[in-house]
Amino acid sequence: MRSIVPLLLFIATFTLALGLAMPLMNVSKLYFFEENPSLLSIIQSLWGGGDQLLAIIIAFFSVALPITKLGVAQMAAMQGRSTARSWHNSVALLSKWSMLDVLLVALVIFGVKTSGLATAIAQPGLWFFTISALLSAVATHFIVQPDPK
Numbered sequence: 001m002r003s004i005v006p007l008l009l010f011i012a013t014f015t016l017a018l019g020l021a022m023p024l025m026n027v028s029k030l031y032f033f034e035e036n037p038s039l040l041s042i043i044q045s046l047w048g049g050g051d052q053l054l055a056i057i058i059a060f061f062s063v064a065l066p067i068t069k070l071g072v073a074q075m076a077a078m079q080g081r082s083t084a085r086s087w088h089n090s091v092a093l094l095s096k097w098s099m100l101d102v103l104l105v106a107l108v109i110f111g112v113k114t115s116g117l118a119t120a121i122a123q124p125g126l127w128f129f130t131i132s133a134l135l136s137a138v139a140t141h142f143i144v145q146p147d148p149k
Contacts, residue, residue: 005077008139012132013070019129020063026121038125039063061100066129069094070136076143091140 023036037045039062046055069091076087 005139005142008135009074009077012135015128016066016132019125019132022125022128023123024125025123028119036123061097065094065097073136073140
């Protein structure tokens with residue numbers, strides 16, 4: 001199964017890029033106004049709107065951590081099995097935080113839907129982002145697993 005790791009990491013990297021750039025959700029207000037923000041446009045809007053701290057937090061957990069996790073996983077995949085185990089500890093630590101942003105977006109969609117002021121529907125960016133997180137978790141699991149004999 002170790003031979004599939006490079007493919008999983010490639011797909012995870014590709015879907016992460018799509019997840020960052022494509023719309024996360026469609027928000028409709030009063031049937032007239034509609035927005036389709038991507039994760040990067042949300043961060044940019046927060047920064048421009050004076051919420052720099054929130055923009056930095058979201059950028060850190062939603063952009064920097066997943067990119068770092070994929071980079072560390074790719075380094076671990078290129079190493080030998082004994083070195084991969086030490087890399088896996090780093091990846092495991094990063095993995096604990098990488099689904100936080102998916103949960104955050106899901107909570108925002110739930111909040112908008114229950115408020116009655118607008119409707120929110122998940123868009124492909126959220127699904128691509130989730131696929132990236134799951135594929136990178138599967139890939140890192142295979143990195144340290146011994147091959148069957």
